[in-house]
Amino acid sequence: MIIKSAEFKGAFVDWRNLPEVDLPEIAMAGRSNVGKSSLINKILNRRNLAKSSSTPGKTRTINFYLINQSFHLVDLPGYGYAKVSRAEQQKWGQIIENYLKNRKQLRGVIHLLDIRHEPTENDLLMKEWLSHYDIPILIVATKADKISRGARQKHLQVISRKLDLDLGLKPLVFSAQTGEGTAEIHKAIEEIIGNYRPPLMSN
Template sequence: MKIKHAEYLRTAVYEEQFPHSDLPEIVFSGRSNVGKSSLINMMVGRKKLAYFSQKPGKTQTLNFYKLDEALMFVDIPGYGYAKVPKKQKDAFAQMIAMYFEKRAECAGVCLLLDIRHKPTQDDIQMFEFLSFYEIPLIILCTKADKISRNKLPQHLKAVRLALGITVDSDIPLIPTSAEKATGKTEAWSAILKLTDAYKQNRKQKMQIVEEEAVEE
C-alpha cells in the first residue's frame, strides 16, 4: 500500500484528548528501542513522521498519525526500560489500559519484537494482556536484517514457542526490517485485513442501531 498523505495528528494522555474520528486505528506496541518509530516511518514511506530518540523510554504519550483519511497509526509508550521510574511505568500502564478499554476505534495491534532475541517477560505479558482483551494481533519481528536468512526459521520458532502461538494460528508472524523495508508488503496486507474487519463490524452495528430505531 502506498500512502499519499501522512500527518502527525495529535498527542494524547487522557480519553478526552483522543481524536474525534471513526477511522480504524492500528496500535504499534513494543519494548523501548525495538524500533517502533523507524518501522512506522518505513511503513508510510516517510523519514521523519514518527520521531525516534536515542534515549529509551522517551515516548510518554499516545501519538496519533492519520494516513490518507483512511486509517490511523497509534504509537504508544515502549515498555521494559529499567531506568523509567516505577511511578511513570504505572502511569503508562494505566494510560494504555484505558485506551484499549475505551477506544472503540482500535482495529488491532502490531506487537513488535526484536527477532534477534527471545521474547522477554515484558513481551509475553503484553501479548497476554492483548489476548485477554481479545484484540486482533499482528506480530512484527523487527531487525530481521541483523540475522542470517538460514537462521530466520529458528528465531521465528523461538517467538512462537515463547508466546504459545501454533504454526496454524491466525496471528500473522512477520519478519521486518525498517532499514531494508523487509516485510512491508506482508505487514500492510495483515493491517488491511484488520481495518476491513473493523469497517465491516462497524457497518453491522450501525445497521442494528438503525433497525432498532425504526422498530421504535
C-alpha cells in the same frame, strides 16, 4: 496499499482525550527501542514522521497519525525501559491497558518484538492483554537484518514458543533497514481496516 497522505495528529496521555473521529485504528505496541518509529516511517514511506529518538524510554504519549484520510495509525508508548522507575513503568502500563480496553475504534494491534531477543515479561503481559480484550494481533519480528538468514527460524521459534502463539499466528519478519516485510504489513493493515464496519447511527 498506496500511502497518499500521512499526517501527525497529536500526542496524548489519556485515552479520554483521544480524537473522537470515527475512523478505524491500528496500534503499534512494543518495548522501547524495538523499532516502532522506524517501522512506522518505513511503511508510510516517510523519513522522519515518527521521531526515532536516541534517548529511549522518553515517549510516554499515544501518538496519532492519520493515513489516507481513512484510518489512524497509533504509536503506543514503548514499555520496559530499564532506566525508568517502577512507578513510572506502571503508569505507562496503565496508559496502554486503558487504551486497549476502552478504545472503540481499535481494530488491531501490531505487536513488535526484536528478532534477536527472547520476549520479556512485559511482552508476555502485552500479549495477555491483547488476548484478554480479544484484539486481533499481528506479531512482527523487527531488525531482521541484524541476524543471518540461517538463524531466523530458530529465533522465530523462540518468540512463538515464549509467547505461546497459535500456529496460525506466525511472526512476520521485518527490517526497516532493507524494507523487507513492508508489503506484507501493508496487506495485513488493509485486511484489518477492511473488516471495519462503522457503527450504525442512532438517536
